[in-house]
Amino acid sequence: xxxxxxxxxxxxxxxxxxxxxxxxxxxxxxxxxxxxxxxxxxxxxxxxxxxxxxxxxxxxxxxxxxxxxxxxxxxxxxxxxxxxxxxxxxxxxxxxxxxxxxxxxxxxxxxxxxxxxxxxxxxxxxxxxxxxxxxxxxxxxxxxxxxxxxxxxxxxxxxxxxxxxxxxxxxxxxxxxxxxxxxxxxxxxxxxxxxxxxxxxxxxxxxxxxxxxxxxxxxxxxxxxxxxxxxxxxxxxxxxxxxxxxxxxxxxxxxxxxxxxxxxxxxxxxxxxxxxxxxxxxxxxxxxxxxxxxxxxxxxxxxxxxxxxxxxxxxxxxxxxxxx
Amino acid sequence: xxxxxxxxxxxxxxxxxxxxxxxxxxxxxxxxxxxxxxxxxxxxxxxxxxxxxxxxxxxxxxxxxxxxxxxxxxxxxxxxxxxxxxxxxxxxxxxxxxxxxxxxxxxxxxxxxxxxxxxxxxxxxxxxxxxxxxxxxxxxxxxxxxxxxxxxxxxxxxxxxxxxxxxxxxxxxxxxxxxxxxxxxxxxxxxxxxxxxxxxxxxxxxxxxxxxxxxxxxxxxxxxxxxxxxxxxxxxxxxxxxxxxxxxx
Numbered sequence: 151x152x153x154x155x156x157x158x159x160x161x162x163x164x165x166x167x168x169x170x171x172x173x174x175x176x177x178x179x180x181x182x183x184x185x186x187x188x189x190x191x192x193x194x195x196x197x198x199x200x201x202x203x204x205x206x207x208x209x210x211x212x213x214x215x216x217x218x219x220x221x222x223x224x225x226x227x228x229x230x231x232x233x234x235x236x237x238x239x240x241x242x243x244x245x246x247x248x249x250x251x252x253x254x255x256x257x258x259x260x261x262x263x264x265x266x267x268x269x270x271x272x273x274x275x276x277x278x279x280x281x282x283x284x285x286x287x288x289x290x291x292x293x294x295x296x297x298x299x300x301x302x303x304x305x306x307x308x309x310x311x312x313x314x315x316x317x318x319x320x321x322x323x324x325x326x327x328x329x330x331x332x333x334x335x336x337x338x339x340x341x342x343x344x345x346x347x348x349x350x351x352x353x354x355x356x357x358x359x360x361x362x363x364x365x366x367x368x369x370x371x372x373x374x375x376x377x378x379x380x381x382x383x384x385x386x387x388x389x390x391x392x393x394x395x396x397x398x399x400x401x402x403x404x405x406x407x408x409x410x411x412x413x414x415x416x417x418x419x420x421x422x423x424x425x426x427x428x429x430x431x432x433x434x435x436x437x438x439x440x441x442x443x444x445x446x447x448x449x450x451x452x453x454x455x456x457x458x459x460x461x462x463x464x465x466x467x468x469x470x471x472x473x474x
Numbered sequence: 475x476x477x478x479x480x481x482x483x484x485x486x487x488x489x490x491x492x493x494x495x496x497x498x499x500x501x502x503x504x505x506x507x508x509x510x511x512x513x514x515x516x517x518x519x520x521x522x523x524x525x526x527x528x529x530x531x532x533x534x535x536x537x538x539x540x541x542x543x544x545x546x547x548x549x550x551x552x553x554x555x556x557x558x559x560x561x562x563x564x565x566x567x568x569x570x571x572x573x574x575x576x577x578x579x580x581x582x583x584x585x586x587x588x589x590x591x592x593x594x595x596x597x598x599x600x601x602x603x604x605x606x607x608x609x610x611x612x613x614x615x616x617x618x619x620x621x622x623x624x625x626x627x628x629x630x631x632x633x634x635x636x637x638x639x640x641x642x643x644x645x646x647x648x649x650x651x652x653x654x655x656x657x658x659x660x661x662x663x664x665x666x667x668x669x670x671x672x673x674x675x676x677x678x679x680x681x682x683x684x685x686x687x688x689x690x691x692x693x694x695x696x697x698x699x700x701x702x703x704x705x706x707x708x709x710x711x712x713x714x715x716x717x718x719x720x721x722x723x
Binding site for chain 2: 268269452453457
């Protein structure tokens with residue numbers, strides 16, 4: 151009999167602290183329910199909770215679990231995050247994913263197979279690697295094209311909104327063979343509004359790896375991608391996604407919300423930036439929703455339209471701009 | 475919550491017609507759309523023409539994309555690369571059986587009156603569909619045997635066995651539905667493998683091989699059926715004998 155109040159208290163505690171996986175990606179329910187992981191709620195803007203509710207005022211977006219920021223504000227804050235993580239970016243990626251992000255990136259590039267051409271001599275290709283500051287994807291594409299496919303006739307533009315990340319990429323590119331350096335260029339640009347130096351219908355391939363979830367306006371970025379790609383050109387995106395297996399999802403959420411900010415604090419000395427990273431992963435749409443966005447931008451997707459990597463932790467989305 | 479849910483529902487609605495593949499034959503409803511969309515269809519059908527020369531390879535896909543007016547990079551819209559090309563072959567050859575059925579059976583009506591005879595005829599017709607790519611088919615089998623492609627390959631084999639039995643007029647609704655399709659799958663796969671090494675004119679050896687295997691399958695199913703019937707009869711007779719002796723069963 152005496153055990154009953156204790157039991158009741160325990161049940162109440164359990165009810166109040168469900169698993170992190172039971173939260174949807176929706177912000178409002180996350181903001182109102184207690185959570186068993188920490189968050190970067192420095193301040194929440196009152197009154198602007200729903201993105202569609204404020205007509206006339208500037209479009210709002212979200213930053214991690216915080217809602218109601220204007221797009222320029224998000225751009226600034228993302229710039230701040232990547233400015234502070236730029237130097238430790240690669241080391242942190244290895245620690246957070248146990249080095250597995252290299253396998254994802256290798257698979258992403260080899261499945262895209264840039265530089266492959268059936269004609270002799272090989273046809274030239276123009277590639278834009280958006281949010282590719284540190285050059286992870288671009289250098290792999292250079293290798294695939296120059297070495298694997300023996301096609302040096304490729305030009306890759308690394309674009310990033312953040313000069314700190316681009317500086318890391320420029321530094322790293324100095325160790326590439328000279329022939330590969332010659333086909334590489336850097337561009338500081340906002341992906342939602344590409345500069346006029348990138349002509350419409352001029353690109354074969356547009357890649358964005360682990361970047362699109364930081365964009366202030368994803369549909370605008372997709373529309374820009376559609377505009378600059380040639381008909382038949384391919385939009386390819388490697389991004390964190392949703393794990394469908396609930397057991398694995400619970401373990402994954404526990405890792406990402408508990409361990410990653412901690413590692414960020416210990417290794418990079420910057421907890422808030424990594425807190426933002428995991429929150430932005432949680433907010434990013436699921437595979438099916440994101441495929442819907444790609445199709446809405448006018449792209450054609452083949453098959454399922456995406457490929458899950460490691461049980462859906464990351465996913466590759468591809469879309470092709472149809473011929474007129 | 476509302477916008478994201480609405481978006482999900484909208485996405486599901488939009489995908490439903492193309493992805494909902496029916497798992498049965500229907501006389502009353504139009505056939506669902508194929509698994510390839512228009513762009514994939516354009517690239518794959520153009521690439522398929524290059525298969526006899528270049529095999530089921532990325533090279534053939536790339537040539538096909540160029541023929542269809544696309545870029546080299548556009549082959550990325552075909553989700554599984556060369557395997558999609560193999561799948562295109564399997565799907566188009568399977569779907570080509572139904573329109574050819576009338577022509578086949580009106581030509582030699584006297585030969586194929588029973589269901590097993592029609593199954594043999596249709597299986598042979600399907601094997602002949604491999605004629606143009608036969609010299610490349612071992613490569614294709616190697617790709618199909620890669621672990622990530624095995625489920626899709628078996629699925630296509632099952633669909634083919636079902637299609638052949640449906641077109642042959644098989645109406646069984648008992649457990650033999652499964653054994654017939656399973657048996658035909660095994661026989662078809664082994665005949666296909668035999669055919670890749672067949673150098674006889676008109677693949678006569680393959681047809682003889684197919685007929686021997688089907689005959690063995692028929693006699694095996696007869697034997698199994700006979701034994702089952704005998705066991706059932708003996709068991710029920712035994713029960714009845716015991717009951718007549720006063721045992722309460």
